Amino acid sequence: MLKERESPQAKRYARLVEQEKPRVSLGFNILRAFLVGGSICLVGETIKTYLISYGMSVETAGIWMSISLIFLSALLTGLGVYDEIARFGGAGSAIPITGFANSIVAPAMEFRSEGAILGLAARMFVIAGPVIVYGLISATVFGLIRSVLL
């Protein structure tokens, strides 16, 4: 017996579904991501420039800039604002370091009700975990390539 999900009728239906899918404007989405991502970077640059003007070294100022952005992102996530920014900005808010902070704070808040260990701590990395794993792997691979080539 031919399974319904492999039938020609089902295939025709799948094509029709594709046709009826609402189109999203890619250009408009990219523009919004640019604006939001750019604004986040602008905030970071402002913090960094300000710290350097007070005599901090560029390297130390960079670290404090990252810490400040992570703090702000965590704060805005806790206040329920960051997901609204992301709804508008998409990748513009996901790519910067603030997006990474959001991806850790959001599940920590969500699973707090299941306790501090098995809830908050265990589920905290449910989104960020894969990023860390593959980030480390690619860093190792590129580090090896670099050490061989240079």
Add this chain to the structure above:
Amino acid sequence: MNKTFTLKNVYVENTASVVGPTEGAGPLGDLFDVVIPDDIYGENSWEKAERKMLLESMGLCMNKSNYQTEDFDMILAGDLLGQLISANFAARDLLIPFVGVFGACSTFTLSIGLGSLLVESGFMNRVLAGASSHHETAEKTFRFPTELGVQRKATATWTMSGAGTVILGGVGPVRVSEVTFGRVVDYGLKDANHLGAAMAPAAFDTLNRHLTNLGKKPEDYDLIATGDLGSVGHIMLKHLMGDKSLGSGNLTDCGLLIYDTRQDTHAGASGCGASACVFSSHFFPLLVKGHINRLLLIATGALFGQTTAQQKESIPSIAHAVCFERVSDQ
């Protein structure tokens, strides 16, 4: 084409609904019995809030008709969470024999369909049938943490917070006249962000069987309402109906009635609560007042799980149809 049950002695005595604040701000907001002030409803977890909503809708139903728990022979209820924790835990506080039912978002008409057969059979006098869903508990279970910054797909529906309950018994202003249980239908679609399209073939299958079994036409109903196909699923159902397409425009979808477009909920409301709350607080009063006489409610459910989605399996769907008729005044 498998059986459609025609019933003579089952009535909806009363209904009640409890919804979340977003739903309360929508076009039907004033109709619901209770709009809770925030999604956590004074509890310390969303799961507790959901079961409180379901329990409250059941209690309201009983109060409206002045019944006590001992007046009921059974509760049939379900929700979307693992092990039906909303329905199970709500029933814990009622001490009425309980059967949890799961039909994903089709649970409401599944409960009513089963409950109606029990009452029609004469084994039971009065049954409570209900269903609930909650935006945050569903997001937590099936998608991402609520505060995570993600852009939703345009085809994605918004699982609504809401619980609805009806009392099925031997008297009442609205009669349950026909029940068709769904077959599991799978057209091979895999996009969990586009459940409406996956469920439309199930709604069509049940509708088609219901009409064929009874020798009826869509025009024989004043309103045919699917559960939560959403905007795209609704269009897909119309495509499937083809020449059976309803000229009079009597086809609607509960999910499309809950929010207005300003609420940025994309394709509309979904969840067991959609059909449960829209029936309880919108369709039931319309039937009672005689604005419509015959309603065919077809709640739709996507029967997939997190695991099957991650294993790239397609999404099987189901739809259960129940016809409600106004009892004329004489």
